[in-house]
Amino acid sequence: MQYPFSCLPITFGAIEKTLSPARLARYLPAALGDKHLALRLYIWNARLCEAMYLPMQFAEVAARNAIQIPVGKRFKDKWYENPKFINLLPPRKKDELADTVTKERGKRGGALNQDHIISSLPFGFWVSLMTSSYDKQLWMHGVQMAFPGAAAHEDRESIYNRLDLMRRFRNDIAHHVAIFDQSPQKEFQNVLHITKLVCAETHWLSAETARVGRVINERPAV
Template sequence: MQPPFSCMPATLSSIEAAISPARLGRYMAAAQGDRNLALRLCVWNISLCEALYMPVQFAEVALRNAICRALETRYGAGWPHNGAFLCTLPMRLSEELNRAGETERQLHRDRTTPDHIISALSFGFWLHTLTTNYRGSLWPIYFSISFPNKPQNITLRDVHRRADRLRILRNRIAHHKPIFDRGPVSDYDNIITLIEWISDETAWFVRQTARLSQTINQRPQS
């Protein structure tokens, strides 16, 4: 929601000092030098991030679960502990998997399940499984299991490219960076497409629930 007022100069200066002139300055070009408008664009950017957070979360969770279906089919339900899978990982991701398992076992003890470990792994871990390193062992053998609705001409590279774009958007939102001038509608379309390849019904639900279009229309003009 946009503030229905402009700040007094002293208040605006105090806010600018608190969030940093560099951060507010990122919006100054779009605001044509108007500091009050720049602040309102900053608030609007936060609203855009908020509007995209739900679609991003659904896409990330759906993607990692889709990849898990392939891993479980190939290596079994205990794939996080399967030696044949573990030897495919670079050292840094093998260590991440071990740390995730140790952390979750400390929290859940004998109630620890693969789902606990799955949720503890980074987006980068899942993105790695979409690389050509797994072309022979995982893809495209189990491609249709993970992405049953993908068009016939879609390749592993296409999925990786869309997933990496999702990662970049996710990280920008998490680190409070501007997204207002980086194609938020295009990013949303990328999210929906990725979800559609996994589940039409989930994509429909996200479209019905998301409110990006309303937020786009709330862009402050002056």
């Protein structure tokens, strides 16, 4: 779908005011100054962000659960209450963990378990556990326990770089940033690869259900 509409001037003016001229101006260079095409590009960019959501969800959930494996192995099921784990964290991450535990305990009471904490902690918390600060505590024996699909050349640092790239791309999407000219196909392949690091079958499902390539090919033209 090429979104081939064109608004009346009064309609376009109202839309531009609502979204802000500055926001739509981001698309004007790609639209060669055509404001109506810029609006169509804006909508297409939103559709592209929408298409990224499902494969990114697969990758993020897979990565969270994978990183928890060495955490749980070393610090047991209630790692989120274990002082030995908590004391490894910098102050900001300690606060994130404490806030999450307090919130989830308020909702779950005595039924609270690690699954609630894993899903509720910010993705950045999990990505931070892949930094060199945790080499000795979590990654001394390599990444295979958490990421069985990793090739021989893929180590903790390379996987961290992939996860952080996805984290930043994910944040751009969440803040409605233009991603259409940020190599979305490359970002999509990174997302798929992260899932593949954890599980080949889930990678297949993610690739099979994704609409990213189709939406990329629907870029509006003059």
